[in-house]
Amino acid sequence: MQISLHINGSLRDVYVDPRTTLIDALRDHLGLTGTKKGCDHGQCGACTVLVDGRRINACLTLACMAQDSEVTTIEGLGTSDALSPLQTQFLNDDGFQCGFCTPGQICSATAMLGEMAAGWPSHASDSLSGPFLLSHAEIAERMSGNLCRCAAYSNIIEAIQNAAHAEGSSGDAP
Amino acid sequence: MTRHLKVDAPDNESRVDQMAQGVLGMPINRIEGHHKVTGSATYAADAGAEGMAYGVLVQAAIPAGRVAEIGDVPGVLAVIHDPRMLRRAAQGMATEGPPAGPQQIDFMGQAVALVVAETLEGAQAAAHALRVRYEAYQVPVDPDAVDPELPEDKQSSSGDLDAAMRKAAFTVDNVWHTPSHAAAAMEPHAAVAQWAGDCVTIRAGLQMLGSSREQIADALGIDEGQVRLLAPYVGGGFGSKLGINAESVAAAIASKQLGRPVKVVMSRPQVFDLAHRRSETTQRVRLSCDTNGVLSGIGHEALVSNLPEAEFSEPVTQATPFTYQAAHRQIVHKVARIHRSCAGSVRAPGEAVGVTVFECALDELADAAGIDPVELRLRNIPETEPGTGRPFSSHKLAEALRDGAQRFGWADRLTPRARIEGEWYVGMGVAAAVRVNSLIESRAKVTLTPQGRATVETDMTDIGTGTYTILGQIAAETLGLDIGYVDVRLGDTDFPRASGSGGSFGAASSGTSVYLACVEIRDQIAARMGCAEADLTLQDSTARCGNIVRRLGDIVTSPLAGNGHLEPGKTEDSVRQATWGSHWAEVAVNRWTGETRVRRMLGVFACGRVLNHKTARSQCLGGMTFGIGMALTEAMEHDPRDGHIVTRDLAEYHIPCHADVPPMEVHFLTERDAYVGPLQAKGLGELGICGAGAAVLNAIHNACGVRVRSLPATPDKIIAGLDP
Ligand code: FES
Ligand code: FES
Numbered sequence: 001m002q003i004s005l006h007i008n009g010s011l012r013d014v015y016v017d018p019r020t021t022l023i024d025a026l027r028d029h030l031g032l033t034g035t036k037k038g039c040d041h042g043q044c045g046a047c048t049v050l051v052d053g054r055r056i057n058a059c060l061t062l063a064c065m066a067q068d069s070e071v072t073t074i075e076g077l078g079t080s081d082a083l084s085p086l087q088t089q090f091l092n093d094d095g096f097q098c099g100f101c102t103p104g105q106i107c108s109a110t111a112m113l114g115e116m117a118a119g120w121p122s123h124a125s126d127s128l129s130g131p132f133l134l135s136h137a138e139i140a141e142r143m144s145g146n147l148c149r150c151a152a153y154s155n156i157i158e159a160i161q162n163a164a165h166a167e168g169s170s171g172d173a174p
Numbered sequence: 175m176t177r178h179l180k181v182d183a184p185d186n187e188s189r190v191d192q193m194a195q196g197v198l199g200m201p202i203n204r205i206e207g208h209h210k211v212t213g214s215a216t217y218a219a220d221a222g223a224e225g226m227a228y229g230v231l232v233q234a235a236i237p238a239g240r241v242a243e244i245g246d247v248p249g250v251l252a253v254i255h256d257p258r259m260l261r262r263a264a265q266g267m268a269t270e271g272p273p274a275g276p277q278q279i280d281f282m283g284q285a286v287a288l289v290v291a292e293t294l295e296g297a298q299a300a301a302h303a304l305r306v307r308y309e310a311y312q313v314p315v316d317p318d319a320v321d322p323e324l325p326e327d328k329q330s331s332s333g334d335l336d337a338a339m340r341k342a343a344f345t346v347d348n349v350w351h352t353p354s355h356a357a358a359a360m361e362p363h364a365a366v367a368q369w370a371g372d373c374v375t376i377r378a379g380l381q382m383l384g385s386s387r388e389q390i391a392d393a394l395g396i397d398e399g400q401v402r403l404l405a406p407y408v409g410g411g412f413g414s415k416l417g418i419n420a421e422s423v424a425a426a427i428a429s430k431q432l433g434r435p436v437k438v439v440m441s442r443p444q445v446f447d448l449a450h451r452r453s454e455t456t457q458r459v460r461l462s463c464d465t466n467g468v469l470s471g472i473g474h475e476a477l478v479s480n481l482p483e484a485e486f487s488e489p490v491t492q493a494t495p496f497t498y499q500a501a502h503r504q505i506v507h508k509v510a511r512i513h514r515s516c517a518g519s520v521r522a523p524g525e526a527v528g529v530t531v532f533e534c535a536l537d538e539l540a541d542a543a544g545i546d547p548v549e550l551r552l553r554n555i556p557e558t559e560p561g562t563g564r565p566f567s568s569h570k571l572a573e574a575l576r577d578g579a580q581r582f583g584w585a586d587r588l589t590p591r592a593r594i595e596g597e598w599y600v601g602m603g604v605a606a607a608v609r610v611n612s613l614i615e616s617r618a619k620v621t622l623t624p625q626g627r628a629t630v631e632t633d634m635t636d637i638g639t640g641t642y643t644i645l646g647q648i649a650a651e652t653l654g655l656d657i658g659y660v661d662v663r664l665g666d667t668d669f670p671r672a673s674g675s676g677g678s679f680g681a682a683s684s685g686t687s688v689y690l691a692c693v694e695i696r697d698q699i700a701a702r703m704g705c706a707e708a709d710l711t712l713q714d715s716t717a718r719c720g721n722i723v724r725r726l727g728d729i730v731t732s733p734l735a736g737n738g739h740l741e742p743g744k745t746e747d748s749v750r751q752a753t754w755g756s757h758w759a760e761v762a763v764n765r766w767t768g769e770t771r772v773r774r775m776l777g778v779f780a781c782g783r784v785l786n787h788k789t790a791r792s793q794c795l796g797g798m799t800f801g802i803g804m805a806l807t808e809a810m811e812h813d814p815r816d817g818h819i820v821t822r823d824l825a826e827y828h829i830p831c832h833a834d835v836p837p838m839e840v841h842f843l844t845e846r847d848a849y850v851g852p853l854q855a856k857g858l859g860e861l862g863i864c865g866a867g868a869a870v871l872n873a874i875h876n877a878c879g880v881r882v883r884s885l886p887a888t889p890d891k892i893i894a895g896l897d898p
Pocket of ligand 1: 036037038039040041042043044045046047050057058060062
């Protein structure tokens with residue numbers, strides 16, 4: 001089937017099998033291989049992309065379902081010459097090793113900071129209404145959908161805290 | 175043009191310390207990092223190609239037998255069931271292909287066919303629809319249900335352990351069980367194969383390209399020269415990509431048959447089935463000591479499993495003979511031949527589970543003897559290697575224990591259930607870290623251009639280990655260049671053959687070959703400067719010799735090339751080489767639910783020269799986190815009827831997630847180990863896991879008084895030990 005996807009600010013037409021998931025459309029049909037497939041089952045978060053600003057698992061979404069949305073992938077967040085604040089901090093704080101889970105971690109963290117700013121509580125929050133601290137526990141809870149076998153976890157959390165502070169986002173690290 | 179070094183003697187010169195650039199060891203950012211944070215790093219499955227076809231592996235639904243018939247399925251390009259297809263993955267460093275011929279089935283989940291279609295969706299649907307008829311055999315799948323082999327060279331004993339146990343003031347004699355473990359690298363195994371005439375290029379996720387190339391050539395029945403492997407980025411390995419696996423050979427066969435590029439990516443459950451598992455182990459540890467806690471006896475018996483005729487067996491007791499001293503000793507190694515999936519190397523084969531269990535046993539002995547666990551260990555550290563009398567290249571266990579105790583606040587540790595916070599029992603645990611160390615033959619080429627840029631080329635891989643960066647740092651340091659002027663090119667068999675990534679030998683081995691290549695270039699520069707290489711200072715693209723100072727660009731008018739070739743030598747045997755450390759954990763155990771939360775963790779490590787403090791620390795964090803998983807959550811459960819892996823995805827096999835991992839601290843002891851050559855650097859990719867789980871398990875005991883000897887320590891097992 002012919003579908004049109006708004007990706008990283010441009011409209012792309014692509015012909016796919018109706019069973020094609022968003023991640024496979026991105027990777028195999030649109031050449032956007034920055035999004036990784038770690039499990040294809042919604043279990044690892046490596047395929048996290050933003051759909052209308054919200055983080056989703058691209059492996060659990062059919063490509064045709066994303067037609068009326070704006071999809072942002074890691075390629076849309078920054079480039080080597082113009083890294084996003086999170087990308088910069090992941091680099092500085094060594095928030096990765098093999099790098100395979102990294103695009104998913106960064107997309108996830110991008111949306112997660114937005115969720116905190118929007119006042120969404122988590123299991124680790126002290127209150128339902130915020131404000132929320134950018135504490136280790138709060139971030140770890142909110143990022144737990146993104147697995148990292150290299151286990152850059154504590155570096156990732158520092159990177160997120162540092163990026164959020166650099167951005168002057170609400171909340172404080174403990 | 176080639177600088178060759180066989181490490182036959184210690185190198186106390188510390189030439190690297192005399193270099194002037196000051197970049198080696200520094201915690202600089204990964205030089206390839208921007209590719210990883212922007213998604214432009216190209217892993218195996220990221221390769222695109224005109225006319226790509228997609229292959230999906232089909233797996234055996236019986237534990238053993240023969241394929242009687244493969245059905246037809248419409249709408250596919252090919253169903254491939256070829257005698258060259260692999261029945262299991264190659265073991266690391268094997269020089270031949272592993273057993274082939276998918277006609278025969280050795281374990282449930284083995285690859286039996288490849289379905290290839292125009293689209294991934296088409297191939298997946300066809301692979302599901304494909305009917306395979308089997309002729310099944312009855313085979314054993316339970317390691318406890320067979321008579322194990324006792325390989326002669328793997329048993330050893332001295333003195334009389336039974337007598338020592340009878341006479342001792344305090345003893346421990348218990349049995350531990352560790353389940354099968356998965357490497358579970360986040361990148362599933364993948365290969366993209368494409369032929370040009372009789373030569374095949376395969377992009378794959380592989381840790382060691384040189385030996386993998388030999389394996390591929392052997393498996394396909396072609397010459398090594400006809401095979402090129404590319405693995406510039408590898409999404410984690412942890413042993414699971416040491417040797418070739420079903421996907422790469424199947425992709426190559428399909429690509430040849432169809433005359434077009436073929437991509438085969440394993441599904442996550444396939445990775446669990448087809449990548450080597452770490453064998454489950456049953457370990458009996460016997461310890462005896464006098465009233466002062468001085469050990470008189472050490473016994474360590476291990477039962478592991480693997481497929482019939484598979485050479486590898488988990489070397490559980492590898493570090494036991496040399497870590498501690500005792501007059502009476504017994505090592506027993508048993509292998510059960512059963513039809514579970516193939517067992518092989520998973521991060522720190524041997525010590526990962528062997529040291530972990532042994533360090534739990536020592537904790538029990540400390541408890542029995544009423545001696546502080548740190549103190550007990552300190553009282554039993556040998557001067558020379560027990561049994562052989564060889565000197566240690568270094569033995570830093572005592573220092574790591576003392577340093578860690580201080581940093582962690584060990585003095586505040588209380589007795590079990592003495593520290594209660596709300597509904598949580600809180601406790602601390604300690605364990606030693608130890609891992610054997612080795613070098614593997616490695617080659618590299620370095621070129622210095624008139625523009626003042628250096629290029630490092632070797633078929634070494636960076637599997638998250640930081641190889642790009644540390645090899646760049648070594649070249650920058652030795653040639654006096656800003657790191658920004660060094661390009662590192664890895665993961666291509668067209669480059670000189672390196673050690674590959676495995677067994678913690680990658681950094682020291684490939685790093686030394688790069689160092690040697692750079693020294694070769696230094697020689698050429700020194701000749702142009704009219705001085706001896708030893709008198710040459712290279713810094714910030716400038717060469718200095720006495721009072722002669724010249725820009726590198728003025729001396730290097732045409733590219734200078736140097737090759738480095740490292741071989742392990744006599745120091746392999748003349749000394750016992752190992753890396754050392756100590757693990758510390760504080761945990762909270764919920765008194766009602768039995769849930770364990772790790773609150774903080776510290777690792778203190780001694781691994782020779784640290785080549786980059788940032789990436790080295792990350793390696794250790796990764797190992798320690800594997801330890802959390804081993805202690806608390808990770809278990810491959812095998813179906814008792816057919817041996818198949820029940821927990822074969824990331825929702826069932828629980829690797830630690832963000833919320834499982836507390837803030838962690840890593841400290842490196844300053845050390846130079848001269849017995850490993852001019853870099854004086856040892857491995858550290860595996861040290862972090864060796865014993866880490868024991869620190870957690872020992873902390874659980876210190877928190878709530880429960881000993882869990884069947885890993886992992888899930889809430890049900892802890893609750894069973896808590897009084898109502
Ligand atoms: S690939 Fe989508 S969650 Fe793992
Ligand atoms: S960096 Fe390797 S899995 Fe996260």
